[in-house]
Amino acid sequence: MDFSLSPEQEQIRDMVAEFADEEIKPRAHEIDETDEFPADLIDEMAELGLMGMPFPEEYGGAGLDYHSYAIGLEEISRGSGGVGTIVAAHTSLAGNMLYEFGDEDQKQEYLTPLNRGEDVGAFALSEAGAGSDVPAMGTTAEYDADAGEYVVNGGKLWISNGSVADTVTLFAKTDPEAGNKGISSFVVRPEEDEGFHVEGTEDKLGDKGCPTAELRFDDMRIPEDRRLGEEGRGFVHALKTLNGGRITIAARSVGIARAALEDALEYSQDREQFDQPISEFQTIQHKLADMDTKVQAAKMLMHRAADRKIRGEDYVKQAAQAKLYASEVSREVANEGVQIHGGYGYTKDFPAERYYRDSKLNEIYEGTSEVLRNTIANELLE
Numbered sequence: 098m099d100f101s102l103s104p105e106q107e108q109i110r111d112m113v114a115e116f117a118d119e120e121i122k123p124r125a126h127e128i129d130e131t132d133e134f135p136a137d138l139i140d141e142m143a144e145l146g147l148m149g150m151p152f153p154e155e156y157g158g159a160g161l162d163y164h165s166y167a168i169g170l171e172e173i174s175r176g177s178g179g180v181g182t183i184v185a186a187h188t189s190l191a192g193n194m195l196y197e198f199g200d201e202d203q204k205q206e207y208l209t210p211l212n213r214g215e216d217v218g219a220f221a222l223s224e225a226g227a228g229s230d231v232p233a234m235g236t237t238a239e240y241d242a243d244a245g246e247y248v249v250n251g252g253k254l255w256i257s258n259g260s261v262a263d264t265v266t267l268f269a270k271t272d273p274e275a276g277n278k279g280i281s282s283f284v285v286r287p288e289e290d291e292g293f294h295v296e297g298t299e300d301k302l303g304d305k306g307c308p309t310a311e312l313r314f315d316d317m318r319i320p321e322d323r324r325l326g327e328e329g330r331g332f333v334h335a336l337k338t339l340n341g342g343r344i345t346i347a348a349r350s351v352g353i354a355r356a357a358l359e360d361a362l363e364y365s366q367d368r369e370q371f372d373q374p375i376s377e378f379q380t381i382q383h384k385l386a387d388m389d390t391k392v393q394a395a396k397m398l399m400h401r402a403a404d405r406k407i408r409g410e411d412y413v414k415q416a417a418q419a420k421l422y423a424s425e426v427s428r429e430v431a432n433e434g435v436q437i438h439g440g441y442g443y444t445k446d447f448p449a450e451r452y453y454r455d456s457k458l459n460e461i462y463e464g465t466s467e468v469l470r471n472t473i474a475n476e477l478l479e
Contacts, residue, residue: 186307203322
């Protein structure tokens with residue numbers, strides 16, 4: 098059992114940490130204020146190979162292992178939670194769908210430009226009436242045999258990167274009577290496919306800079322060769338993809354928690370009350386100690402899940418535990434960060450309040466804490 102990073106993993110950590118400190122953190126407040134997609138930062142990350150970290154070089158990826166990818170996303174999220182979501186949705190969801198379930202032609206045509214950062218990816222699963230209950234989706238894809246196309250009608254909600262994506266992996270019912278076995282997955286190209294509409298983006302509590310869009314499809318025609326895998330396998334595709342994605346939401350959670358801890362530690366050493374830094378008070382020391390312990394435990398769960406994924410072992414429970422614990426820890430640590438900052442923590446003069454807002458999303462997307470507890474219990478009871 099070796100807990101040390103390899104030289105390559107250390108190099109990735111240091112490179113991404115430097116980029117986060119020099120390029121992302123100085124822009125984080127602006128991104129949070131304007132809620133604009135930071136296309137220039139995405140281009141810079143693409144040049145560094147950060148938009149296709151876990152994928153093979155033959156598809157334009159960086160060829161990193163999942164530990165390195167999680168480490169990289171952790172550092173990006175330490176700089177900005179919104180930028181972390183952009184990269185996670187692009188890579189863990191859209192990219193992984195194409196890599197795991199696309200054929201060779203689909204990987205070359207759609208995955209390669211995603212990995213190079215030439216295109217931005219999105220994953221369109223959730224609907225207004227079908228969040229955790231995926232089979233309740235209403236979007237349909239009816240096959241037109243004469244044209245060799247699927248005709249898609251319906252809509253999606255809460256789609257990260259949805260309004261800026263060049264490639265969208267879409268889930269729709271090809272057999273509405275077959276329940277979860279009637280769902281299929283497809284590749285959508287918003288600029289090419291007539292009938293694809295962006296209804297708008299959400300004004301969210303946090304996670305700014307990553308547009309969360311509502312999408313609508315009106316008789317949108319998709320060529321048959323854009324279906325991923327066999328008909329009726331979309332539900333399985335979604336579950337497997339979300340399982341891997343939970344490791345990277347754990348990474349986003351750890352990154353935000355680290356940022357909150359680092360800022361709180363620095364502030365506590367600078368802020369004086371009763372003629373001494375507040376870090377000298379045992380109450381503050383205990384808060385910092387608990388914050389750091391929780392962050393370290395979350396990191397261990399994250400890497401345990403990544404290790405099982407790399408080894409090809411089942412990691413459903415481990416990914417759920419990593420995401421569940423790290424997401425709740427990120428909120429708890431961010432909350433204590435606000436508390437340590439006192440009144441300043443409740444203002445936008447310090448980023449403590451941003452960490453608090455950004456952390457909450459971790460408990461909701463890619464599996465709510467309630468659903469993850471069900472997942473863990475089911476694994477225990479099997």
